[in-house]
Amino acid sequence: MITFIHTADWQLGKPFSRVADEEKRTALRSERIAAVRRIGDIARAANAGFVVVAGDLFDSTQPTKSTISAACDAIASLGVPVYVIPGNHDHAGPGSVWEQPFFVSERRDRAPNLHILLEAKPVESDASILLPCPLHRRQSMEDPTAWIRDLDAATFDDRPRIVIAHGSTVSFAQESDEEDGGRQPNLIELAKLPLAAIDYVALGDWHGFVQAGDKAWYSGSHEIDRFPKTGQTPGHVAVVRASRGAPPAVEAHATGRTRWLTHAETFATDTGPESLKETLNHLVGNTDRSLTLLKLSLGGSLGLAGHATLEQIVQSWAAGLLDLQLDRDVAVAPSREEIEALTQRAGDPLISSVARELREQIDRGGADAALAGTAIALLHEFVHAGGTR
Ligand SMILES: [Mn+2]
Structure with missing residues (x-):
């Protein structure tokens, strides 16, 4: 069995332009960094081996240098490997943050435990096989998890297999959590995944903690960033215990304090x-x-x-x-x-x-x-x- 933290939608650098007072906008941005550091307390208490960030680590494809540096330092403080896929806010298209020289050098020098998964292909970590579904544009009409449907799982050993994806799922299609609303891009069809060969689906994009399918959860954002809709529970991360061929055990742990x-x-x-x-x-x-x-x-x-x-x-x-x-x-x-x-x-x-x-x-x-x-x-x-x- 492995234990890891599933989180998403940090949206570091979010401008909070609806807040009139500049000091308070700055405080809100700082809280999102501070909440990343609190994930480390939960990881240590749960003895988690790594952290998965299912998209939207940054709020935009062009975060400021201060935001990049603060993010790298906070991620380094987690003390375990951190695996990240680009989401719609920080997608890996041309000119993305992930290829920006300042980000590349800060990651190398300040946060060597940070791994950006830019390709849709299996990644073997020590304890698990990660199946990342990075976004390469803000909106795509193709299912980002489609490549997994044809995967030959026979080549994998008995490490747990973890899908990491960002977008709406069919069950949540009518209630996107993106503030701009509109038609549903980045739509994930969980039912088309070879679920018998998969042990957990770590989802991002929906800001509340919620189970989306048989082995699929949204962790929600680690710190609340808007007035929540009824029944939503943002401000948490998921502590996941997964084994090959067995249902995962998933618990919400509070990280938000606003x-x-x-x-x-x-x-x-x-x-x-x-x-x-x-x-x-x-x-x-x-x-x-x-x-x-x-x-x-x-x-x-x-x-x-x-x-x-x-x-x-x-x-x-x-x-x-x-x-x-x-x-x-x-x-x-x-x-x-x-x-x-x-x-x-x-x-x-x-x-x-x-x-x-x-x-x-x-x-x-x-x-x-x-x-x-x-x-x-x-x-x-x-x-x-x-x-x-
Ligand atoms: Mn998103």
């Missing part, structure tokens, strides 16, 4: 923001904000005081979280007391007269009322931020 949470709230009263604060503290915790990304949808309506409280809460969480994706559609419904107070500021005749004008527009209703509501909220904020005495 959290991607979703929350929605509809406000009805001005106490809403305070209760949102409680909810977020409970959901995220006060010590873990810098590793958490939150998609927050806010609706309903609030008075002026409620909006001011909400704004303070939003600013704190936007700064403290690894990212806050805010969908805020909260109407202004100022209380009569709040408007009256603004219209009667004895020392501020200008503020008072503007507030009275806005109050009249709100009372008249119609399209201008919503604008006036927003304006009076801004006026309230201005007054309470010390813009006037």
Whole structure:
């Protein structure tokens, strides 16, 4: 029996362009490198003999030199051979990273345990026979595993045979995990593989840990890189125990540490923001904000005081979280007391007269009322931020 780690879809160098804050984009990229290093802890604990990366080690065919160097150092830290196939993101077509002189020399000098499998042909490692299915272009309409169908397995000894492939399988064809969607390239037909002659199929491309067939698993990405769809479990690697002619034993082990949470709230009263604060503290915790990304949808309506409280809460969480994706559609419904107070500021005749004008527009209703509501909220904020005495 052999034990190895199956992982995929590291997508090192992913730009995270939807995250507005540059410092946080950098932190997200660093987390993907740090998660590679944590694979080493799992490999040592499981006594794994090697690591298989089933495609998309890099996010693009042209990663930066910093990304290449960080990747090589992290891979070297794993301490066991690491076998990699190119996926669709880092395919081995012309001008690929794999033939770039900087990558070639960094791999040689920093990560001699890293082996890039560029050809569709059997590779005999010490303990196993690897059957790599590298991608040579981003999208191919040919099944990358097709070459294995005609393989003469009689020439192999009794080492376990491991297919390494990247793409959708027929069972997952309708739900590609690629963000660009569209028609299904790189489609793998597991049923056409000579499964009796194969002991494990290590798949990449789907970002959650999931069994895709009799002997086939997706490990998912080692660190979460998007808000997961329901039921997905990204942020894991697979620890695989395989023997020739026996079913594999496959376990998911957590390697990710970023959290991607979703929350929605509809406000009805001005106490809403305070209760949102409680909810977020409970959901995220006060010590873990810098590793958490939150998609927050806010609706309903609030008075002026409620909006001011909400704004303070939003600013704190936007700064403290690894990212806050805010969908805020909260109407202004100022209380009569709040408007009256603004219209009667004895020392501020200008503020008072503007507030009275806005109050009249709100009372008249119609399209201008919503604008006036927003304006009076801004006026309230201005007054309470010390813009006037
Ligand atoms: Mn992919």
